[in-house]
Amino acid sequence: MNSFLSGFSSSNTNVFDSCPSSSNFTQFVHDAQSFLLLLSHIEEISWSSIRLSSSSDGSILTLHHTYIDLGDRSHDLYIDIPQRWPNERPRCRTNLPVEFNIEIWCPKTSRLIEIITNFHSVVNSLQSFWTQLNELERDAIVLDEKPISYASTTRRLKINDNVHVQIQIDPYNPCAFPSITFHGPPMLVRSFDERLEQNRNHWNDAHSNIILNLEHILDITFPSNIFLKSKSQTKDDQQQECGICYESTIDMNETVIYCETTNCFKQYHEKCWKIWLRKKVPQRGGCDVLDIVVDERMNTTTASGPCLFCKKNIIVN
Known part of the structure; x- marks a missing residue:
């Protein structure tokens, strides 16, 4: 078994960024049948689309898969394989704005490739959500610290030197009326809150551009990145x-x-x-x-x- 693992590890070093050592594999895999089952799962996924690593004590083996979506955004999925595999379900870690878990795991019939396929499906379903956020960053001055995680559902947009608005978008319904919170001196925020309350029924879900919707119901024009100069940026930084x-x-x-x-x-x-x-x-x-x-x-x-x-x-x- 050890010689087989050693040969496996050395023959695939060109595939992995960091491949677990044979000793870690031996510690992780409690029998040859489980190990061969894991190999068959990985073969279905394709060795070229994953990277392997293990925890320092060898108790968890991690499959790392990266998916590039239609917007050229890179999304990482980490599948942690526990020592009691396949009797214990794998655990998933992602950087998505929605929860991604394995709801059903049957040791005899469930396959790791199904997790990968489901991950791709969830990422594809969120394209409109990320497009909305990209439009916010294109059409307004975003005050959030860069880089912004793909898991973030909020953006803070400058309205003027004294007031900014925090917008939280529903990943499942990105065109719907978002959660809106104004920040600034209370006397100024109060006027924005009143306008929002009076005109929120004018929000148009069919209009995909959130900035245009907000400008309409608040009767304002958001400052744009297009005309942002270094001098005004310095002033903005000092104001904030x-x-x-x-x-x-x-x-x-x-x-x-x-x-x-x-x-x-x-x-x-x-x-x-x-x-x-x-x-x-x-x-x-x-x-x-x-x-x-x-x-x-x-x-x-x-x-x-x-x-x-x-x-x-x-x-x-």
């Missing part, structure tokens, strides 16, 4: 950064506060703002910090102080 740490404020995991003074609307991370205020409290008279109160019982903080840019007061709860 914290006025204290100068890091981006686009990350949805962090709370952002805004100076609501017209023509300012400077952004700050809430944590940066409160840390800055606390550091300035001992010099209260000199830095114009108006108030900072910490209620330990309610675990809340109310803080106020001047915007570092326009000097107008900001209140944070």
Whole structure:
């Protein structure tokens, strides 16, 4: 058995990026019948379309398959074959916006090639979804950090220097009305929310272009990448950064506060703002910090102080 595995491994080194060693194969395969069954499955798939690797302890063998879709996008499927193969079902890992699992696995009749075929089918069914996202990136200024995963269903689009919108598209119905959330100074976001609520019934599912739909119901024109110049890009980057740490404020995991003074609307991370205020409290008279109160019982903080840019007061709860 060992000599057979050694010969198999060495004779196929040109096929694999990283082929498991014979010792790992021996550790993985508990009997010759299981091993030969696995070989027959791989033969059906074609050796040229997969790569093999194993976990460090040899307990899992992984088949890596790459599929290029009609949009020239590359999608990876990892099929983990457990030690109890074929009695234990394989596990799949992908980078798709929808869940991809093996629902039914019968050791005697199920084949690995069926998983590959199903993967191709799911990827092909998502072409309209990725096309919609490509159109967003083509027709608007996308603020998400690059590269963006094919699994992502959201895009953050710039509306103006102070407001951006997060759009979440349904992969199964990409032309339907998406989930829409505006981000920016509350007084500006409020007006966009009101327009959206008033006009959302004007959304046209038959119109495949999301940008045109949004421009129609919001009565706006999205700034376009086509006319984006390096100077304006620098200004945009500065507008979307914290006025204290100068890091981006686009990350949805962090709370952002805004100076609501017209023509300012400077952004700050809430944590940066409160840390800055606390550091300035001992010099209260000199830095114009108006108030900072910490209620330990309610675990809340109310803080106020001047915007570092326009000097107008900001209140944070």
